[in-house]
Amino acid sequence: MNIVITGAARGIGKAIATKFAAEGHTLFLCSRSIDTLQATADELKKKYTSADIHLMKADLSDKKQTEKFANWCLQIAIPDILINNAGGFTPGNILDEPDGSLENMINNNLYSAYYLTKYLAPQMKIKRSGHIFNICSIAALQAYNDGGSYSISKFAMNGFSQNLRHELKEHNIKVTAIFPGAVFTDSWEGFDNSSNRIMEATDVANVIFACTQLSPAAVPEEIILRPQLGDL
Numbered sequence: 001m002n003i004v005i006t007g008a009a010r011g012i013g014k015a016i017a018t019k020f021a022a023e024g025h026t027l028f029l030c031s032r033s034i035d036t037l038q039a040t041a042d043e044l045k046k047k048y049t050s051a052d053i054h055l056m057k058a059d060l061s062d063k064k065q066t067e068k069f070a071n072w073c074l075q076i077a078i079p080d081i082l083i084n085n086a087g088g089f090t091p092g093n094i095l096d097e098p099d100g101s102l103e104n105m106i107n108n109n110l111y112s113a114y115y116l117t118k119y120l121a122p123q124m125k126i127k128r129s130g131h132i133f134n135i136c137s138i139a140a141l142q143a144y145n146d147g148g149s150y151s152i153s154k155f156a157m158n159g160f161s162q163n164l165r166h167e168l169k170e171h172n173i174k175v176t177a178i179f180p181g182a183v184f185t186d187s188w189e190g191f192d193n194s195s196n197r198i199m200e201a202t203d204v205a206n207v208i209f210a211c212t213q214l215s216p217a218a219v220p221e222e223i224i225l226r227p228q229l230g231d232l
């Protein structure tokens with residue numbers, strides 16, 4: 001299958017890329033930093049020789065770069081799976097965070113997925129098949145300390161996912177929103193996870209892979225994934 005994974009250089013995106021590379025799929029990966037992305041792609045190519053891995057530097061908070069990335073993917077193949085994972089977390093409170101915080105979070109966490117989907121999904125529609133995953137967060141479902149603009153952007157991502165699911169079901173394209181709680185990635189730099197208090201990126205990757213194994217009749221619309229002991 002042809003699988004587009006955004007923000008695949010590190011963290012959850014890298015774990016998802018690793019899972020699908022191990023199954024020998026064709027991957028289209030992007031991130032803003034080419035060095036880390038290249039290192040990830042080299043690692044996967046060496047370990048999983050049957051996988052076909054393409055990579056491109058792209059900052060998906062920039063609409064033009066998103067369009068360029070989408071066109072580059074489409075020149076090679078129409079995606080069977082699109083995983084909108086790229087995003088970032090900046091803690092803050094609405095009244096204290098710097099001016100521009102909401103714009104940054106919306107650009108990075110919502111417009112990235114919104115525009116990439118707008119550019120790729122029409123081709124998937126013509127093919128009448130596909131599966132789109134949107135990595136939201138539990139911050140898309142409830143307010144919490146230091147949520148601020150990040151939480152607002154993820155609530156919007158949830159709204160995007162629900163509307164996309166509604167629009168695409170008749171076109172035989174599945175849409176799944178994933179709502180992870182804390183996952184041990186660079187976003188949790190400095191956190192001591194020696195007791196496995198929070199989840200691993202592979203947990204999210206394994207859930208996404210499992211979703212792709214269902215019959216054509218079934219779509220997991222929403223998946224909430226939490227650490228066993230609950231949120232921190």
Ligand SMILES: NC(=O)c1ccc[n+]([C@@H]2O[C@H](COP(=O)([O-])OP(=O)(O)OC[C@H]3O[C@@H](n4cnc5c(N)ncnc54)[C@H](OP(=O)(O)O)[C@@H]3O)[C@@H](O)[C@H]2O)c1
Pocket residue numbers: 006007008009010011012013030031032033034036058059060061062085086087088089108109112135136137138179180181182183184185186187188
């Ligand atoms: N970790 C958690 O606890 C957690 C919980 C719930 C949801 N999430 C969500 O899961 C997703 C991945 O999080 P993570 O923890 O794996 O983050 P991470 O470790 O910081 O990795 C983020 C990845 O996305 C890329 N990226 C970020 N902004 C980008 C942009 N504008 N354009 C292209 N690539 C971009 C990064 O590479 P470059 O820096 O090179 O661009 C990196 O590869 C995010 O959407 C996040 O909100 C994470």
